[in-house]
Amino acid sequence: MSVVAFAKNWNGKFKNSSYELVSYTKELANQMQTNLVIVSIGKITEEELNKLSQYGADRIISVNDARMNVLTSRVYAEVIAQIAKKESAELVVMTDNNSGKAIAPRVAVKLKAGMVAAVQELPVSIKPFVVKKQMFSGKTFGYVQINSAIRVLTLAKNCFGLVENPVECNIDISHPEVNTGLFKIQIISEEEQKNKVILTDADCVVSAGRGMRSPDNWRPVEELAEVLGAATACSRPVSDEGWRSHEEHVGQTGKVIAPNLYIAAGISGAIQHVAGISRSKCIVAINTDPEAPIFSVADYGIIGDVMDVLPRLTEAFRKSKS
């Protein structure tokens, strides 16, 4: 029996979400009194794989096949399911990011497993297997019992955190047999977005709403984001109006993010907006209206005009950096 976790890498590098997944699954394997097997797919150095051992990965299976250097969900799901069967996995876990969302349901079908997406914590109980997750866009929590012998989970980002737990690590190189028919899509080339922090990966996000009053007023938002190395985001009306791109829209109908710091400037804090940001570790709100609902979810509130507060924050961060 074992817990199998798929740690995704990005061009041969792990991110904090991979370390969080290892921290979570190590604790879970201890709770279940079973072994943890981490699966890595695609080209990666031994040095990079060893970084996972800082968080408790004592056994890693590295699938080294040039055809898998670029992620294809069908192929990755097949490889993970094969390894899960071989390792007699009772549980398969991956991060609830775009690739996890695409791969986990496929793995669940292949293993005839019950699946729960975006769990927040360690299971409430192992027998029966019950996990907690947010429901109805974060308005409530639900407890879900999985009755199948094998279970698949995806872990919501930034819920568990990183837990250092250095161990000796064994790395096995694996070459699973994959039906060539699964390689139906060939990615000819990839272009990396340069000089822009990706919103869903960002540790820090500066977000603004209709309180900015005009798309021409966005420079203070961008300047603060530049100083903090943050991504920029916005409320839905802002993107609906075409002030900012829909890529930046967060909330119930936009992206769901969980940065360490979320700065909401001129955003009222409607429930549909909060649904996308409520898992942020620290929320700072800037609003002229002391009664704005955003203050009820904020850790820090600044009552003031965005055009006055944002440049002052930028200046203060600039000074503290230099």
Ligand SMILES: Cc1cc2nc3c(=O)[nH]c(=O)nc-3n(C[C@H](O)[C@H](O)[C@H](O)COP(=O)(O)OP(=O)(O)OC[C@H]3O[C@@H](n4cnc5c(N)ncnc54)[C@H](O)[C@@H]3O)c2cc1C
């Ligand atoms: C089905 C559905 C789905 C939705 N999905 C989403 C979603 O995914 N994401 C989302 O964001 N919204 C969503 N909405 C819209 C949501 O209900 C709100 O209308 C929206 O979030 C409000 O955006 P806002 O806070 O930018 O604007 P407003 O509600 O207009 O608030 C502007 C805020 O700025 C403050 N302000 C004004 N001037 C200043 C100033 N100079 N300095 C500081 N503060 C100032 C005001 O006091 C106010 O609080 C959805 C709505 C529905 C019905």
